[in-house]
Structure formats: C-alpha cells, structure tokens
Amino acid sequence: MALAPGEDLLRQLAPQVLGAVVRRYGHFDTAEDAVQEALLAAARQWPAQGVPDNPRAWLIRVAARRLTDLLRADQARRGREDTVAAWPVPAPGPATDDSLVLLFMCCHPSLSPASQIALTLRAVGGLTTTEVARAFLVPEDTMTRRITRAKKSIKDSGVPFGLPPSAERAIRLAAVLRVLYLVFNEGYVGTTGPTLQRVELSTEAIRLARLVRRLLPEDAEVTGLLALMLLTDARRAARTAPDGTPVPMDEQDRRRWNRAQITEGVALVSEALTRGDPGPYQIQAAIAAVHDEAARAQDTDWPQIMLLYEVLLAQGDNPMVALNHAVAVAMVRGPEAGLALLEPLGTDDRLAADHRWHTARAHLLELSGDLAAARAAYLSAAAKTMSPPQQRYLHTRAARLA
Template sequence: MTHPALEDLLRPLAPQVLGALVRRYGHFATAEDAVQEALLAAAQQWPSRGVPDNPRGWLITVASRRLTDLLRAEQSRRERETRALVLPAPESVSGVDDTLILLLMCCHPSLSPSSQIALTLRAVGGLSTGEVARAFLVPEASMTRRITRAKQSIRDSGQPFALPSPQERPARLAALLHVLYLIFNEGYVSTAGPSLYRADLSGEAIRLARLTHRLLPGDSEVAGLLALMLLTDARRPARTAADGALIPMAEQDRTLWDATAITEGVALVTQALPCGPVGPYQLQAAIAALHDEAPTWEQTDWPQICALYEVLLGLSDNPVVALNHTVALAMARGPVAGLERLAELEGDKRLAGDHRVPAVRAHLQEMAGDTTAAAASYRQAAAHTLSLPQQRYLHARAARLTPPDP
C-alpha cells in the first residue's frame, strides 16, 4: 500500500476512532493521544502485513489498549500506586459512527470561535498542531495552548459524549456550520501572508462539509453550505495568473472553472431549496450558482443576485453581506446607486478598517468614471489588507488609473 493510499484510508477513520474512545472512556485529550499512537502503529504495520479486514475495529482495539495504559500510568502517578485503577472492560467494536458527536463537541458553546476552529481541525480534520498553527499564521506554542485550553473547557463543562438535546441541537449545528464556513473562507481568501489562498485549508473544509452532509443528509443548510463551498472553490483555478497575481472574477477565464464541482454544487442547492426553511447558506449557494452559470460577467443575472442578497439581509444583519449587496446593486442599477448605498454602510463600526470597503468604493468610482478618486481608494484599500497578493493587485489598479508624471 502506498503512503498516499494509506493516508486516505486512515484520515476518515481517525475521528471515528476518537469518537468511539471518548464515548466509552471520556478523557478527550488522552484519548486523542491514544488514537495518534494507534494511527502510527497502523502506518508502520499495515504496509507490510496488509490492511486488516476491519481497519476501524483494529484501530479502536489498539487505541483502547493504549488509552488504558496511559490512564493507568496517570492514575499511578497521581496515587503513587496505592491502588489500582478500575477501568471499563474493552467492549466489542460498535458499528456506530460517533463523528457527528465529535464535530458538535468541538463546537461547544463554551469555546471561542478560534478555539472551535482549532479543535475541529485537530480532532476531526487530523491536522497536527503545527499544521493548524501554520494555517492561521500563529506560533505552534500558541496554538498548543489554545487547543489545550479548549479541551480543558470541554472537560470542565461536564457535558456527556452524546448528541445535544433537541433544544440545543439547532444552535450547536449552526456553530458547526459557521466553523466550517470560517475554515473555508480562510483557505479561499487568506487574510494574511504571501498566498492568495490555502488550497489545503479550503479542501479540508470541503471534506468536513461532505462528512457532515453524509451524517445529516436531510439537512438543507448542511447541503447549502457544501454547495456554496463547491461553487466558490470551482473558480479557484482562474483566480490567479502564472505569477500568482490576483485576477478578479470579471476578468477570469471561465473555461478554467471546475465544471464538475459546479454541476455538483448546483444539484445540491437545487435539491435543498424546496426541502425546508431557506437559510443563509442556501441563499449564498444560490448566488454562487448564478455567478458560475453566467457565460460572462456582463451576462450575470444581477437583478436576481441583488434580490437574493436582500432576502439574505432579511435573515441576518451581516455587514459583509450588505457590502456584497452594494456591488450587486451597482451592477443591476448603476454605480451611483451603489455609491449611495455604500455611503450608508461606511458608518458601520463592524466594517471599520476593513479593506473591502475602500476596495468596493474604488471599483464603483472607477465604474462611474472618477478615476482620480478610484486610484486613491485603491491605495487606501491596499493599506488596510495584510494579504500580499491583494496589496499588489490594489496597487496595480491604482497605478493603472494614475496618469504618469509629465
């Protein structure tokens, strides 16, 4: 078995094994250590001995034994071997997949969004602490502390390893979807650093969204989120030039877009929309589908996109959604209408310092023919972003509108 094939096999099994151990024994942090050791044993033994008939059961058995050893050692240290640790006997391997419980536990309401993201990527995504730290451009030691505190908070909460109550479940699922959404966005448009996007991070978000959709096939918002990710990520191959420069959607070569992902995303959102209350992820997916199905930027159905954004704003007072609605409004009714709407938004403190506000203003000013003001707004936007590709793009737009010195 090749290394990539083994990794593809072990990756989806890891959260299932961790969930089985936490359900049986508790001890989230120690269970995670035991699972990592079982995965290492599999990586060492399976290539030469062959994959067992029940790889999940093999991993659970090995991890359970290791967890028992770790807990006994910990108890011995605490009580200096004055009495034996009584542990539940290893049970027969259940066919139950506890991954959904594990996902919802990682998004426990006692955790901050950043801790929810870190713990989800670590426990369910299978990323090492170092990989999670690099993804969010923080020192590994800082990420270690964040994940450790998150595990401690879950332990202190006393919450059993089980699905939330019917009353709690909608809020917990909403938190989970929000975490996956944030992971995808950070991968698709990196907020800082030399790269415009992190394909590994957005790819992991899509994998986890697929997993959640498999576990909750009847939830229309889960389907909507997966559709949104697929329809958005489908445009990634055309987002940058050979030198890494950013290419805006209006100028992208649409033949480079991933037609397979678009077809899947459109099918998901088409099936989800009639099946229940329409939520924000379904609406955003419908907007993304209109973009992806348009032959050109100019032929995009801007009035319908504008209408969908208005429905979305009715569900959530989100300033970024309002900003996107402003662009759609300008495309549907002209730049003056967009600039008037933008003037209303610029007083929103939630957008203070966000580079997207002057970037949108610059785009609309350029559409209106006010190139001098547009160049100044592009430079202002460049000063407010930490993303190097976006800085280069915005400075280039400003330079293109600035007449050369005589």
Template sequence: MTGPDTPGVEELLRAHAPRVLGAMVRRHGDFYGCEDAVQEALIAAARQWPGEGVPERPGNWLLAVARRRYVDLVRSEAARRRREDGVALATPAAELLAPAADEAAEQPDDSLALLFLCCHRDLSPPSRIALTLRAVGGLTTAQIAAAFLVPEATMAQRISRAKQTVRTAGGDALALPAGEDRTARLAEVRHVLYLVFNEGYTASAGEDLTVPELSSEAIRLARLLHRLVPDDEETAGLLALMLLTDARRPARTDPHGALVPLADQDRGRWDAALIAEGVGLISRTLPRGRVGPYQLQAAVAAVHDEAESAEATDWPQILALYTLLERVAPNPMVTLNRAVAVAMAHGPGEGLALLDTLAADKRLARHHRLLATRAHLLELTGDTAAAAAAYREAARRTTSAPERRHLTERARRLD
C-alpha cells in the first residue's frame, strides 16, 4: 500500500468507478444492484484509504468489496422474498464471490456503455445527470445533492427512481448501440455532460456563482468520452468548448465573490494551458468539414480567449459564427447571443431590434438573461433610466444570488 498521505484519492476513485461497475454488471447482469454495491465500495475506500493507504491494486480492492456488498444485497433480497413466498436464494454466495477470470484492471473499458445506459431515453434530463454523476463519475449521493442544492434524501430518491426506470425498460445489461441509434444516444450523452458543465460554470441557484466540482467532473467525463470516440467531431468540440470556457473561471469573480463580466475580467488570470489545449483541439477538428453546434460554440469561445483585451475582440467573426450556429441549431439563447454580437459589431440599436423578436418566444420571454441583455444594450445607447429598470427586473427574476447582486448593483450605478 502507498502511504496514508497519498494525494488524489478522490480522483483515483472516480477513475476506477466505471471500470469496476462495468466488471460487476458484466458478471451479474444487474445494474440496479451492482451500482449500489459499487457505490458502497467507493464510500468505504474514501473512508479507509486516506488513513490506511491506497492498495497496490485499487481496482481489485474496490471490486472485491463491491462483490461482498452485492452478496449482502442479494441475501437481503432473498430473505425478504423467502419471508413473502418461500423462494430460496438462487445463486450461492460462494459462486457470487468466486474470482472472475479477469479482475478489474483487466476488464474491458465499459465507460461508454455505462454512459449510454445512464443517459437512457426513458429518463428525464435531471435523472440522467444524477445517474451519470453517480455511476460513471463516482460521486456520492451527498456530493451530487450538495452540488444541486437539494436534500440528500431527495437526490437518493431521484437516483433510485432512475435506476428502476432503466430496469423496467430492460436496460440493465451493458450493450453498445449501433448505427443511427448509437449516433442519437451519443448526442444525448454529450447533452448531459454539457448540462453538468453549465450548472458547474454558472450555478442556476444558490449563493455561489460556480460549482467547480461539477464543471471539473464534466471536463473529466468529456475527456473520457473523447478518448472513447476520438473521431467524433462534436465530442471534440464539446471538450474544446468546456476547456476554453472553464479557462476564464478564475477571473469570473472578485476576491469577495462578486460576478465580474467578461469585458471587465483580468485576462492575466485566465488559464493559458487550458486555452492552448482548447484552441489546439478545435483548430484540428473544424477542418474535418462536419461542423456542429458544439464546435461552433467552441470557435466563439476561442475568439474571446485569444483576444488580448475586450476592445480587441473580433466581433464580426463572432457574429458570423453565431449566424452559422443559428442555422445549424436554431435556439432562442443562440439568437440572444447573436443580438449581443450584432450590437458590438453594428451598434446597440440593431442588437435591440433583434432582441425584440425574442419577446414573443415563451421559452425566453420572461428569462432574466433576456432582460439583462436588454439592459446592457440600453445602457450602451445612453438610455440609463430604461437600462436601470431592466436591470432591476432581471435581478428579480434570477435565482442566482451572485447574479442578483451584480444586476442590482448595475441598476444602482445608473440611478
């Protein structure tokens, strides 16, 4: 065993989690029970390894503990069934615990199949996110609940219902879809990772602007997905987008935790290594010819990150990218971003005119970001009274405390 002060225990557990779960599911064909057993093994390791040291073969340690936990679960379920209708335990414990031909380190990497399973079509987006973070990300229920600001019991119920839905739909077994189904399921996996990253980069509610644990985990899983499907352009684009966006996170808040807009950020605090990696990745991907929305968003992020200052930003290029993005993947939020690019390239009046077209869109009409954008463009035109009113209304509608404070302060400065 390595020493008790070995760093990175949590990262090690997350890296082993999908491989151990894959080995368990392949052996027992029971995602529902195996996932519970692996989760208990991860919790046991998190408690023991920091003090006792990391085993020489951590994957095998986790697999052995998970097997024992699974036996306990099977026995408990069998005892319940015997009490109800006299059914005996079908599989002896000795058989369940018998060594497999290949241990965890030698098992095939089932991470992609697990991602497909956790993003099952019968699950809602919140359930997909929760199940992915627990089964593939290796996060505990408590960690996921804390990240999404819900009680642990609520998150536990969500995860349990998600696993039951997968079981009912006959999706317990690990299998990689083929053809068009594989393409569609891969798109669903990317979308889940995108949602996880966005929640980490800008928390939808609470006192903190960001939840770094979520955005970091999304990047880790996106790296894993890119490794599993290296020729998929949109997966590469998603990873590049995450890297280029997360590079700005250190400058998004001041020392007191207040939000700092992109134009006012200290670019010296941006992560140059992440920017270089993201730019390199999207530069290699775009020339392949099959351009999708994640690649285009990554290209926009690259233009921002490569500008030496806010004034040096190439807004005409950003406008061209958003115009193309709106054709590829029409969405009111894309139109909102294009309005900002129009305002910066051709004047705030034209940007406001484009915003007016979104007023009737029910998906965005009452969203605080539409009001905040309108307030910013009104401020650029010099209409400070209307801008202040829009800032105050946007502040009332947001559920993020840092955004509310920022918008309220912007209104106060204009009064």
C-alpha cells in the first residue's frame, strides 16, 4: 500500500493499531481491511489537516468505525435467515425462493416507498445503513430512523410470511424493482470499501431480478431491469485496472466484455420495447445496449443516447439522469454545451455533495481545454467520495493535469 507524506509514522503505528483493534473486536481478516482503510484515510487527511494529537487513537477510532460497517454488512446477510424465521410460516405450498418472498414483504403497502426500499436494502441486500443513506442521498441518521420505523411497521402488521396475492403484487412491484436497481448499483459501483465492485451484491440483484421475471414474465419493466443489469454487468471484467482503480468506458478493453450477457440483455430489451410505452428501466437498458454494441468507443451512437436520456428526463425529475444527459450532449455538441447544462445542476442539494457531479464537470472541463479548472474539479470529486479506488483514480486524473 502506497502511503502519502508521514508514511514512516503510519507504518510504525500500523501493527499497533491492528493489534488493538483485533484485541478489542476480534475478526482478524475484517479488522485488517478496516485498518488499511484507516491508514489510507490518514495518508489523505493528515498532510492537509495536520497530524492529530493522538494519532494512534485517531487510527483506532476510524478503523473501529469501518470495521463496524463491514461486520454489519456481513451479519445482515447471515441474519437473513433469522429475519425470515421470525415471521409466521405459511402452510406448505409451491417452493419459492425465500429472498423473493422477503423482498415482497419488505415492500408492504403499509410502508412509504422510501421506507420499503431502505428496509429491503438492509434486510435483503445486506447494505449498511451508511450505504443505504448514500444511495438515497440523505444523512445517515435520517436513514437510521427510517429503517427502524419500517421494521416496527412490518413487525406490527402481523402479515404472514409468503408472496402477496396476485392483486397486490403490482402495487409492490415498483418498490421491488427500485430496490433491485439500487442493490445492483451498490454492487457495481460501491460507495464505500476497499474495492470498486462488490460482486456479491450485483450478482444477488441479478438473481432476484430473474426470480421476479419468472414470477411476472409479461411485465416489460421487469424484463427491462433484468436487461439493464446484464448489459451493465457485462463490462465488469474490464472496469478496473490491476490495482483496482476504475477504467473509464472509453478506455476499456472491450474484448473482455461478457458477450453472452450482452446477447441476452439485447434480446431482453428488444422484447420489452415491443410492449408499448417504455418505462425508465427499458430506456436505461436501451442506452446500455447502445454502449455495449459499439465495437469501439468512437463508434458509440451518442446522438441516440442523448435522445434516450431526453425521453428519461421527460418521465421524471432525476438529477442523475440530468447529469448523464449533459455528458451525452457534450459528446454530441461539444463540452461547452454539456457544461452549460451541467453547471446549474450543482445547485441541486441531491448532487452538490455527490462526487459524480464534480467528476462529470472535471471531465468536461478537461475536454474543453480548461485544465486548471478540471484539476480542481477532480480534486473536489476525490474529496466527496468514500471509495478508496475512486479516490485513487480521481487523484491520478488530477495529477496528469498538474
């Protein structure tokens, strides 16, 4: 692990901190990962903010906080069976995957849509409260209260464990699909943790999407979501460099993309689009298909992607869609046109603290030739993300422009 200035002190403290964390909490392997992240945080922060009065205690505190997040994620997965067992078991019937049943139960109509999604991400997806909060772009304490209230509502409802009747499934389906979408995204681009991708989450989301499609094969949005996941996940092998940092799509080795998944995804989205007015998952899948079917980055049909994002924008207020549309406009009409759309989005509270807006702005500024502003934007993006691989990538991009 490469450390920033002060590395001698950090190397000296590393074994002491690891020993202290292991003695206090156990879980050697997980503690080692947590300490590594604490050391990286110190290497980033101390040169700018100064070494704390008690650096050893600072490192132990940061490592303990991260260890708690890692253990919660692991315990949530293993605790799924306990959650299931706590609910009443129905009379024997057709075999159904418990994860799918739990998914629909967490999306009970007595909960608000936001609470349905948050609870399912914790109970089924195994995400930590911090990760769920970032997925919703809300403070962590707000999400903690939301999840606690949702758990109590489910417990008080007395609903038996099982799939809802057919008449209720459509009501819960929108929340179920949103949950799977967010779980997949957290697995594909992890907001925290030492690695960019958390394959177990994206794989689980695809598995559950297949189960939902088996249950509702005629629903075009279910099919569209599965297609979107497959077309996006198909690029997984080419998305990271050997050191774990992200590789932009235009620089990826497309020979490493999963052609079987692309073929299946294209077939699914083509099938879904024949069933009337397309919903947001079908449109996003169509955008992913345009990317995946381009043999080279320069062959990408950006005008079509731009138009597809405009259809998405017309369907609802989504700041990330607006951000992606601005990037597509830049690829069609030039970086200045994209920046003109991107800059106003920085005043949106849902994006102001998100590294993705700063990253997109840095990229377009770089394309426009304003290298000093691009470098500053890359550094701002690095300060906003909690993902060490993303931070390394953004610092590398900024260093190239120094």
